[in-house]
Amino acid sequence: MEKAKYIWMDGKLTPWDEAKVHILTHTLHYGNGVFEGTRAYQTEDGLAIFRLRDHTKRLLNSAKITMIKPPYTIEELENAQIELLKANDFKSNVYLRPLIYLGYGVMGLYHVNAPVQTSIAAWEWGSYLGxxxxxxxxxxxxxxxxxxxxxxxxxxxxxxxxxxxxxxxxxxxxxxxxxxxxxxxxxxxxxxxxxxxxxxxxxxxxxxxxxxxxxxxxxxxxxxxxxxxxxxxxxxxxxxxxxxxxxxxxxxxxxxxxxxxxxxxxxxxxxxxxxxxxxxxxxxxxxxxxxxxxxxxxxxxxxx
Ligand SMILES: Cc1ncc(COP(=O)(O)O)c(C=O)c1O
CATH class of the missing domain: 3.20.10.10 (D-amino Acid Aminotransferase, subunit A, domain 2)
Structure with missing residues (x-):
């Protein structure tokens, strides 16, 4: 995987190598987290995210289904994805991976008191199946x-x-x-x-x-x-x-x-x-x- 410069973590552009979580991150143990996979293409008029609204809406719907309360609105999440792509200055097509997950602080299966965290990673990625x-x-x-x-x-x-x-x-x-x-x-x-x-x-x-x-x-x-x-x-x-x-x-x-x-x-x-x-x-x-x-x-x- 190609490293990029930054990963967006809870509102901050974080250097790629510093984008880390605690080992007791709830999602790592019990699997309740929701994510998206979105692509941005290098068009004739520059980099463009394909169906950003639909992907971001599905992310929030996924969170609703699995009883996670997202800390950001759809507009904030869309802007965060745009901000991340601007900061990274990609030269080829990009894959975006927003993730809303449960962080560190609560153990056990009753998840609703676990802190909700959000990250967005993006990297240059070619065709998935070659x-x-x-x-x-x-x-x-x-x-x-x-x-x-x-x-x-x-x-x-x-x-x-x-x-x-x-x-x-x-x-x-x-x-x-x-x-x-x-x-x-x-x-x-x-x-x-x-x-x-x-x-x-x-x-x-x-x-x-x-x-x-x-x-x-x-x-x-x-x-x-x-x-x-x-x-x-x-x-x-x-x-x-x-x-x-x-x-x-x-x-x-x-x-x-x-x-x-x-x-x-x-x-x-x-x-x-x-x-x-x-x-x-x-x-x-x-x-x-x-x-x-x-x-x-x-x-x-x-x-x-
Ligand atoms: C299980 C599964 N089915 C289907 C799809 C295709 O969905 P989409 O076209 O929205 O990427 C994906 C990829 O997101 C997937 O993970």
Missing amino acids: DEGLEKGIRVKISSFTRNSVKSTMGKAKAVANYLNSQMAKFEAVECGYEEALMLDDEGFIAEGSGECFFIVRDGVLITPPNDTSLESITQDMVIKLAKDLDIEVKRERITRDEVFVCDEAFFTGTAAEVTPVREVDARIIGNGKRGAITKRLQEAYFDVVYGRNDRYKNLLTYI
Whole structure:
């Protein structure tokens, strides 16, 4: 990971190497914290954060769900992210990681008296699943781990604890020689990747599951809007594993993963084993938006 100059911690721009916490930080022990993953792109008009308002709103919603009282308003958090990017003077694309967590001072599971702390880190980060993955597609394993069930966790929150499930699925997939995991829900339908939502294309129709057992992905929402703009039919319906095996195209969406084609799932070649034609169109349309080349969606960019 590339170090940057500063990390924003509870209102202060702190030098990267000094951005530390106490070992008895509550979140480290019990996993209640919420975070975001947001990207800023080097556009022709300078660095711009993509969908800052939506990501910051989701951060505050996540905190509401897990009963954390955020010490900052949405405007303060947005300004803090802008301030951090200005102070760091980045030269390439950036990933932002706001985190609201419970600090040092209280132990035990009753968390409401623990101090609430906020940090925002940002660093230069390229494509999450590799440049080659973006172009040629990645190999995916259906995970032996069921996605967190709505009966026991709250997947609309981008909560720290939810990511143990993702981490184990990702580890298993990589250990087995794949690049990413695709998790099923507790009824056996496709849920999502370890950090991405999932789409297939069958007979020209784009299909992605409803967000019953996935995060409400901002990238998924963007891709659906772009598909509609391109007159591609979109369906939100459950997908089974065998439908994936026989689909024409498949891809993941996520802030980190952007639009990453899937070329193989559990040893079944998807389509022609390359990035599909519709995937390519949507990927290009997505990059046009985030790089400020689509006037219709320029309002989704916050220029630094
Ligand atoms: C579990 C999970 N699903 C889906 C996504 C994609 O969401 P978004 O497009 O808002 O980044 C992410 C990444 O944030 C994620 O962690």
